Amino acid sequence: MNQQITTPLVELEDISIAFGGIRAVDGASIDLYPGEVVGLLGHNGAGKSTLIKILSGAYKRDSGEIRIDGQDATINNPRDAKAYGIETIYQTLAVADNVDAAANLFLGRELTTALGTLDDVAMEAKAREVMGRLNPNFRRFKEPVKALSGGQRQSVAIARAILFNARILIMDEPTAALGPQETAQVGDLIKQLKSEGIGIFLISHDIHDVFDLADRVCVMKNGQVVGTAKTSDVTKDEVLGMIIMGKCPPGATPGPGAMRI
Ligand SMILES: Nc1ncnc2c1ncn2[C@@H]1O[C@H](COP(=O)(O)OP(=O)(O)OP(=O)(O)O)[C@@H](O)[C@H]1O
Numbered sequence: 471m472n473q474q475i476t477t478p479l480v481e482l483e484d485i486s487i488a489f490g491g492i493r494a495v496d497g498a499s500i501d502l503y504p505g506e507v508v509g510l511l512g513h514n515g516a517g518k519s520t521l522i523k524i525l526s527g528a529y530k531r532d533s534g535e536i537r538i539d540g541q542d543a544t545i546n547n548p549r550d551a552k553a554y555g556i557e558t559i560y561q562t563l564a565v566a567d568n569v570d571a572a573a574n575l576f577l578g579r580e581l582t583t584a585l586g587t588l589d590d591v592a593m594e595a596k597a598r599e600v601m602g603r604l605n606p607n608f609r610r611f612k613e614p615v616k617a618l619s620g621g622q623r624q625s626v627a628i629a630r631a632i633l634f635n636a637r638i639l640i641m642d643e644p645t646a647a648l649g650p651q652e653t654a655q656v657g658d659l660i661k662q663l664k665s666e667g668i669g670i671f672l673i674s675h676d677i678h679d680v681f682d683l684a685d686r687v688c689v690m691k692n693g694q695v696v697g698t699a700k701t702s703d704v705t706k707d708e709v710l711g712m713i714i715m716g717k718c719p720p721g722a723t724p725g726p727g728a729m730r731i
């Protein structure tokens with residue numbers, strides 16, 4: 471991928487938001503290219519979730535610009551964000567336990583026949599197609615989602631997000647509730663989505679996961695970006711130094727939050 475000649479999918483520029491006196495996000499800039507995973511790291515309260523909630527329309531920024539495909543984007547609520555193909559997957563596996571995968575995928579956006587009845591055949595066919603793309607081994611279409619493993623449930627949540635052509639996926643701690651095997655499964659899903667050109671912001675506390683999956687890392691501290699780097703240009707120790715001390719290593723581009731020496 472040549473980043474020089476590709477327009478970024480997302481550009482967040484100089485984004486700020488305060489709650490009361492707290493600058494939760496303070497002049498943060500970050501971008502994301504098609505087929506790229508950008509890992510967002512930082513301590514509790516660093517501003518990671520708040521920044522991506524501005525992109526997903528959950529919070530309205532006080533200042534800053536959002537561009538999608540190089541064009542100014544108006545994102546004031548979640549509906550605006552969805553119209554730009556932005557979908558979010560949270561740690562809390564937001565699936566309906568008592569119904570099957572197809573019903574989950576179409577929850578609130580059910581397909582209907584010409585007669586106005588639920589088109590179960592079309593929904594199941596589409597569910598098989600999307601789930602097959604993400605997780606070819608998945609066979610448990612007829613079972614309620616509560617019978618599935620955590621990793622399978624997360625693949626249902628991801629399928630739901632991409633069903634309506636998500637191009638930008640935000641994953642906020644997608645594996646925090648999962649065991650090692652299921653975490654690996656979500657890693658495979660992320661690689662699959664990447665290969666389809668979807669851009670992913672991956673928030674995680676697990677620096678090892680981020681190093682395995684992310685093309686670039688961005689570290690935040692006290693609402694500010696400490697620095698951004700290609701994952702291959704920095705070591706885990708250097709990234710820990712960014713997280714803990716705000717120290718920006720030579721391989722990273724410093725942001726406003728980098729410690730001044
Ligand atoms: N709705 C809100 N009202 C008031 N303060 C908020 C709100 N949302 C976030 N904050 C504050 O903004 C700061 C950034 O929080 P945020 O949740 O973005 O951090 P985070 O990096 O996602 O942390 P974690 O790793 O714990 O998820 C914190 O000080 C938090 O208390």
Ligand SMILES: [Mg+2]
Nearest residue numbers: 518519520642
């Ligand atoms: Mg958070």
